[in-house]
Amino acid sequence: MNKCSGCGAALQSITPKQEGYIKEDAKNKTLCERCFRIQNYNEYKRVTKENKEFIDNLEQIKQTGDLTLLIVDLFHMNQNIMEIAKHCSDNLLLVFTKRDLLPLSVSDEKLKQYSNILGLNPLDVFVISANKNRGLDDLYEAIKLYQKSKYVYLVGYTNAGKSTLVNHFISHYSNLSQTITTSMLSSTTLGNLEIPMQEDLILLDTPGILEEGNICEQVDVSDLKKILPKKEVKPITYQVKAKQSIWIDHLARIDSQNNNLTLYFSNQLKMERTFKQNETNLVPHKIQVCANEDIVILGLGFIKAMKDEIITVYTLPDVHVFTRKSLI
């Protein structure tokens, strides 16, 4: 069965609504219709996937013992990553990507140390940005140094930036002309994609795991465009007193009694401080936060508090809200 060269789905000409669809008369092509439309018209179409198939895929990769790159979006890094790490072999490189989204004032060393806080024990840790072409040479060298066989896998949550990274490897270190489909929607890659970089190195891009409780699964494309930061996130600090709320667009509201809160959210989201209003359809979460912790609104961003306090975070139903040791 032929696979789509953009997303790895098995190509088929029977059901237009299903993944891998290609018109009967386009059978000499290798790109499914969905990938063609994303790559040429930036047209997004959501695919609803179950994690089981993707977790089974991780387990099969683990059995091989081959070198695996765990790709983590720095802006959304949190302890959930252990849920993926437990399905990975010990031959693991941890790759924190999207470095360009976090303030430059934070050192890469501090970010690297976060892997210890998460309880990970990789062979090495890299901080990179595929968009800004940062750290890619060192990572590629490390792949060649640590590879156990010619197969090297890239795994991680959906939208972490796996396929974008592979596309950069293809354009910088190979003569291939293939472009893997990337998009801001979840589940862009649907099957394993083999990229023969050299005779002795085949990179395998894999479908990302869906992170339960991520706000990106609950919003429409216009909100998604605002939620996902495109450039360095500019932190905003508010002094909040009783009877005041901070709004993150229409997506979250934060009530504190007396604190200094620094907000790290996409610059495209409207943030404002208002007098507290009682009416809201958002769901409240009471969160005990300490001074060295962030409150994470999963998929949306995070808040650093200056003082210990019980803070109420309102957000969309089914979105996970929790604390983590401060990233910055």
Ligand SMILES: Nc1nc2c(ncn2[C@@H]2O[C@H](COP(=O)(O)OP(=O)(O)OP(=O)(O)O)[C@@H](O)[C@H]2O)c(=O)[nH]1
């Ligand atoms: N700012 C920034 N954005 C990035 C970077 N790498 C990837 N992205 C963006 O992140 C989004 C997801 O990228 P993909 O490469 O499709 O992610 P993926 O991990 O392959 O996702 P799945 O195929 O769904 O598992 C896209 O909008 C990319 O443009 C980066 O280094 N910096």
Ligand SMILES: [Mg+2]
């Ligand atoms: Mg992908």
